[in-house]
Amino acid sequence: MDDQPLVTYVDVTAEVPSLQDNTADIDRLRRALVLPPSCRERPLLVPYGRCAEVAAGFRDSGFRGTAVVNVLPHGVELVDFLPSRPQVLPGMALDLGTTHLEATLIDLLTGERLGHGHAENQQIRYGADILSRIHYATSSGPDGRNGLGELQEAVIRSITSLAADLAREAGLKTGDIRALSVSGNTTMVHLLLRLSPYHICREPYIPLINAPDPLFAEELGLGLAPRAPVVILPSIGSYFGGDLISGILASGLDQADRVSMLIDVGTNAEVVLGNREWLIACAGAAGPALEGGVAKMGMRAGPGAVEHVHIDTDTWELGYRTIDNAPPVGICGSGMIDLVAELYLARVIDLRGKFRRGGPSDPPGFHRFVEKHLTTMDGETCFVIAPAAESGTGELVVLSQVDLDAMMRSKAAMYAILTTLTGQVGVRFEDLERIYVAGAFGKHINPRQAIVLGMLPDLPLETYQGIGNSSLKGAELVLLQESARQRSLEIGQKITYIELNVNQDFMICFSGSRFIPHTDPSLFPSVPVFSGD
Amino acid sequence: MDDQPLVTYVDVTAEVPSLQDNTADIDRLRRALVLPPSCRERPLLVPYGRCAEVAAGFRDSGFRGTAVVNVLPHGVELVDFLPSRPQVLPGMALDLGTTHLEATLIDLLTGERLGHGHAENQQIRYGADILSRIHYATSSGPDGRNGLGELQEAVIRSITSLAADLAREAGLKTGDIRALSVSGNTTMVHLLLRLSPYHICREPYIPLINAPDPLFAEELGLGLAPRAPVVILPSIGSYFGGDLISGILASGLDQADRVSMLIDVGTNAEVVLGNREWLIACAGAAGPALEGGVAKMGMRAGPGAVEHVHIDTDTWELGYRTIDNAPPVGICGSGMIDLVAELYLARVIDLRGKFRRGGPSDPPGFHRFVEKHLTTMDGETCFVIAPAAESGTGELVVLSQVDLDAMMRSKAAMYAILTTLTGQVGVRFEDLERIYVAGAFGKHINPRQAIVLGMLPDLPLETYQGIGNSSLKGAELVLLQESARQRSLEIGQKITYIELNVNQDFMICFSGSRFIPHTDPSLFPSVPVFSGD
Structure with missing residues (x-):
């Protein structure tokens, strides 16, 4: 079966008119047009607004050339006629x-x-x-x-x-x-x-x-x-x-035998679960902190955004990397996840997501590190990522306790969304073939660090697959394949949408997820749990 | 099978939106719309330009009311939504x-x-x-x-x-x-x-x-x-x-078992022959004289046009009737046919269509009549229908020899067209179930007089049926019936068109038809033939 793009070229050679064959120009063109097989059952239309141009193009080309054809579900439209086939469409x-x-x-x-x-x-x-x-x-x-x-x-x-x-x-x-x-x-x-x-x-x-x-x-x-x-x-x-239907198209979630999941974090976190048989989806407000829109120094992924952070607990050195290696001016979503996970692993924050200054059991390096990086601004504890002298703004680049709290809520919301959604259909995380992570978030996020935070389930890292701007990719597919256009409508018909704001399970899950990695650490066997404090 | 008009009303009662049923307005309306059976296989489209109005109408009516639906071949279009069903469409x-x-x-x-x-x-x-x-x-x-x-x-x-x-x-x-x-x-x-x-x-x-x-x-x-x-x-x-496809629709020529013929005289004479199996058509320049467009006093059917003429060969009185009984100002096509037939029957013109002043064998009444009505204007013999005193223009209303010659050519062309067309498919005039005569010409013409002239074949008068403005009637059918819309396209596909200008048979026929009623009077057994002169 040919899978037609939204517009296609069809080469045409028609009989030249004569007294014996005096069919009208447009009717002659219709008669001579041999459409791709998948289009032949559909009505062939010539929109009124294009009649004059199509007929003039056909005649001026000597009744042979290339027709430009819109491939629409309700019919095939003849919209232009060119003397020869252009190199691109x-x-x-x-x-x-x-x-x-x-x-x-x-x-x-x-x-x-x-x-x-x-x-x-x-x-x-x-x-x-x-x-x-x-x-x-x-x-x-x-x-x-x-x-x-x-x-x-x-x-x-x-x-x-x-x-x-x-x-x-x-x-x-x-x-x-x-x-x-x-x-x-x-x-x-x-x-x-x-x-x-x-x-x-x-x-x-x-x-x-x-x-x-x-x-x-x-x-x-x-x-x-x-x-x-x-x-x-x-x-x-x-x-x-x-945009999310696009993501489903781009991931191929709706065509797979096994169940997979798609996560798209924008202003909301939008999540889809399913396979070729069924699709279920929900959206929830998990995004702002992750998108960098809420935190004091939060920003979208762009030049100078801290996107990667590492704390070496042997040397107690902090390393970071910014987008385009520009002087740091803020911190984007993936940098935030990296930073908070590293702070947890270094025990600079506790499992409730609060900054800790440590105690006698902490090594001397920890104390030096905390001394250097924790400060108080406007009565609020802040972690200093970059000093004023290093930054692109001439001011400290910091993560405040308020930012951290927002981050904890976001990560809890994300995990609660995933748990609620899978719970609705009795799918376990281990059953998932793939978790597609869309958008800039999916491109930059380190799934390992998100697992440490308890934001994403503790699955083998190869389960996670960033798919970039899947909204754009889906739009590309729709241009190129009639099957994708049909799929987009079928997805719309097939998908079940769950409203989380009114969902009791979600609220219970959300509460349980406000620890690092979780109130039930057995859900995250790969993440170290630090008792005490 | 329901036969839908071009636009129809469909009453709709939709579920009111709720958190449990949050389908979009337009999609809700599509879902609730129960189309007539014949429309259900077609795509249901909402044209972009009508979305806002349709949605507003639907919502403002409380999600129930009447949808206005265009029934097109490639799809059914939802174009308006009204709070209740109007009395007319x-x-x-x-x-x-x-x-x-x-x-x-x-x-x-x-x-x-x-x-x-x-x-x-x-x-x-x-x-x-x-x-x-x-x-x-x-x-x-x-x-x-x-x-x-x-x-x-x-x-x-x-x-x-x-x-x-x-x-x-x-x-x-x-x-x-x-x-x-x-x-x-x-x-x-x-x-x-x-x-x-x-x-x-x-x-x-x-x-x-x-x-x-x-x-x-x-x-x-x-x-x-x-x-x-x-x-x-x-x-x-x-x-x-x-306009002629309309005539075929209005006559039902394309649906009958037996062969019939349709004659439409406008600027051209257009003739169609056929039945449900086949249709053949031609057009020829028989019209001008019949339409009254060429003759000196010729005019379209309108107030003051002489539409009927009678010559009483007992009393040798001329009677005429005009449209709206207005004072005569000219002569329309049907009046022309009446007049020429009456002149022939009164032997005021001979079988070649020339005015004759008569001879010794003609009765005295004839001579008085000719004396009174034949005159010479600008060196041309003319027949006076109405004297200047009676006319609406203050001038004589006449038929000149030149007009008469044009009329003879027209009537010959008409008969030649009919003969050529039937000859093409081996149909005899006697085989025709009906001859439909369209237009003002068909409305006013007296078929008997047209037979006398040898313009229409010598068939029982009930064969002839005037169908008025069949162009308009066909347009009405197309509004009212989808089957008529389909028929109009099928007729266009099915019909074979013959170009008479390049047809040898036509020219031979035309020459033979330039006598009254014909060079072969056996073709017109009901018409008296006057020998001599």
Whole structure:
């Protein structure tokens, strides 16, 4: 079975018109078009807006050349006719994040990446997070016309400008981009489509739409080819967006025989469990500390973010590494996990996640180390990672007790989410074939350190697999494979979503997880437990 | 099998959202929508441009009400949601003529006519006939942008204004009209769609499109409901338009077991022959004289047009009737046929179609009659129908020898067309179950008189059936029945078109038909033949 990209080329050689064969141009082209086998059962449509161009292209090419064909579920659309087959068929895959856009330009003929880029979501000026955007969009009333329009225009500008950058770098024009796939959270999709997000954040949290039908670039005012299909990854609900469906696609969770798990940590921790038979998912507020958004010195992974920390308990030296080896300015999620795990293993924090200054049983090196690194700022105990002289800001780079407390809550929430979800279906952690960890978090995290903290289950390290920006990867798959487009809809149909906020098991689990590694250390046989204190 | 109109209402009662059932609004509506059986296999689509309105309507109605659904071949579209089912579902059927538009407003729920109206085609100012329109449309070059745009805007204005009239008279708003079907000749359809008609009138006479996919009112800038589907009756070729497909639909020619014939006389005579198994068609220039467009006093059927003439050869009195009993101003096609047949039967013209002043064998009454009615104007013999004192113009109403010659050519062409077409498939006139005669011509013509002239075959009068404006009737059927929409496409596929201009048989037939009734009078046993002269 051929697995068609969202847009494809079909070479055509038609009979030249004559008095004996005076079929109309468009009908002649339809007749001569030999579609790929998987498309032949579908209606062949010529959208009104493309008739004139298609017919002119066909005639000007002497009734032979290359048809540009949109492969949509309800039909195959003839949208352009070119005198010869171009070398590439560019499509854009977009991860539409609340703060950042990441996109690739993909050749739909080969799957090759023609370009890759980032941009800020220009909606930022209307609010940093989802809730403030929803507020802005709906500020002029429940139907929220004006704010909504501004937000749509802002994200359309962002996308068009990113598309222009990608095209230019690939030696193409923006209008050469013939397809777009978008993977984003439910609110970002609503704002892109100018659909009111009013009810998304209000009980019972109902989106306006989960699975939009394919639409077209010209309907959104994007600068791509006018009839470029825009495919939007479906959402499951207000707090479970197409970005996660993308992650499922990218991981292949929905196609495996054995059960695996997918963890995506963004503003929320979103977790999916399942296999080809069933899928279950939940989302919970485990993210902020892990994303670096809450801690005093917390930051997103970027230049100068401390991403790796090591404490040598022989020499009592602290080593760290920053992104791009820039002078340290803060600490990102993976650095935070590294640091807290190292502090625990060095016994600088206890199993409740509190800083300890040690006692007589601690070695002299420990005392020197604590003396050097623990300080008090604004009445709060802080751990100094880098002195002011070393830092990029001229100030200390520290982890405060408050930050540590937030981190403890996040790690507890994460483990409780994983435990609750697996518990719902009676799957044990040991039964998992793989745990896919998505996003920047998955790329940088050291699973061993997360296990030490009791954040991730104590499984062989090869169980864990970082899959990078799976939102973007899923969007790429959707551009390239009709099977992936079908899977995205099937996943949306098949998945069961659990609301953790109302879940009793979760709250019990969460309480038990607020120790390092856990109140029940037998769950973490590989992690040393320090008694006493 | 249910036979769906182009748009239908579907009553919906959906579950109210809750934390336990937090499906998105649009997805909830899709889930709750129980389509008519014939629509269930099709994809259910919600066009992007209608999402916000559909969702708002659904929510504001408390998740129950009436969905407005477009029934298209490639899918069923959810385009609106109303709190309750309106009493009517208005659609507009349009006969889009070169000079006139005729339309009805139809309730798609019942088939009832809600209104009926006429308007001028505002393209008239750019040229009276098809060729001058094509010239204007393409005057700025083969792609003809500017003229084409003006012509499109003119016809769109005409349609919108007629729609507004129909809606107002029915107590509705133009935006309440939820569907449009258009039946017109190939060129009118091209101009409506802003598609270049350049090649329509140039050998080998290739239209740009024969069978456009359904489009939407908003794409044309019509003032109807934005997503009102616009269905255009398909054409067969440059000279065989959707108006004739409409005629086939209206007559049911394509569904009968026995062979019948359809004759539509407009600018051309268009003739179709066939049954449920096969259809064959041709068009020829038989029309101008019959339409009254060529003769000196010729006119379209309208007030003051002489439509019926009788010569009493006992009293030698001439009687005539005009449309609306207005003072005579000219003579329409049916009046022309009546007049010429009566003149022949009164022996005022001979079998070659020439005026005769008679001889010794003619009775005295004949001589008085000829003395009174034959005159010479500008050196040409003319027959006076009404003296200047009686006429609406203050001038004589006459038929000149030149007019008579044109009429003879037209009647010969008509008979030759019918003979050639039946000859192609070996059907004898006697085998025909019915001869449907479409248009104003069909409405007013007296078949007996046309038989006397040798224009129509000498068959029992009940064979002939006038079917009025079958272009409009076909457009109505297409609004009301999916089966009619399918038939229109099947007819387009099935029909064989014969080009008469290049047909040898036709030319031979045409020569033999230039006598009254024919050079072979045995073909017209019921018509008296006057020997001598």
